[in-house]
Amino acid sequence: MPEHYxxxxxxxQVSRHVSAxxxxxxxxxxxxxxxxxxxxxxxMSSQVHEFDxxxxxxxxxxxxxxxxxxTGKSAPHTDTYHGHFVKLVPNEQVxxxxxxxxxxxxxxxxxxxxxxxxxxxxxxxVLVVHEGIPDGVPAADNETGTRMALANLAQLVxxxxxxW
Numbered sequence: 409m410p411e412h413y414x415x416x417x418x419x420x421q422v423s424r425h426v427s428a429x430x431x432x433x434x435x436x437x438x439x440x441x442x443x444x445x446x447x448x449x450x451x452m453s454s455q456v457h458e459f460d461x462x463x464x465x466x467x468x469x470x471x472x473x474x475x476x477x478x479t480g481k482s483a484p485h486t487d488t489y490h491g492h493f494v495k496l497v498p499n500e501q502v503x504x505x506x507x508x509x510x511x512x513x514x515x516x517x518x519x520x521x522x523x524x525x526x527x528x529x530x531x532x533x534v535l536v537v538h539e540g541i542p543d544g545v546p547a548a549d550n551e552t553g554t555r556m557a558l559a560n561l562a563q564l565v566x567x568x569x570x571x572w
Contacts, residue, residue, distance in 0.1 A: 419539045424558035427531040428565040430499040446560035449553040466492045481508045514544025
């Protein structure tokens with residue numbers, strides 16, 4: 409990887425309050441069916457190809473633009489990423505390492521996503537920290553996509569807490 413891409417990687421943080429218990433939110437972080445529903449920005453659909461929710465377990469997911477207007481990182485209208493779970497602390501933390509499947513050097517590189525859950529009045533505060541994001545991924549896009557995903561997570565878990 410060219411040196412200038414390594415130097416230009418960045419981090420983002422996005423948080424959201426969810427009106428549900430930490431165990432319910434944590435379960436939704438590690439359930440493939442839930443991931444397909446919530447970890448997807450608006451105007452995209454998700455397909456979970458592989459999902460082994462344990463430390464060292466691998467995952468692979470594709471996000472596809474519903475309308476052929478978006479430009480994908482892996483294919484004309486699709487972003488596919490794969491990785492593994494590094495650390496799982498029940499009801500507290502999920503650490504994942506992943507990378508986009510792309511030939512574009514500006515979009516390549518391993519990213520770390522840490523999701524932390526803390527008790528809060530009336531539910532759980534969720535903090536998502538992305539580290540090592542390639543410079544080719546605009547920060548605003550990453551933050552917007554994460555906000556959309558967390559809104560989906562809140563909607564899913566708040567509506568179905570007993571099933572999560």
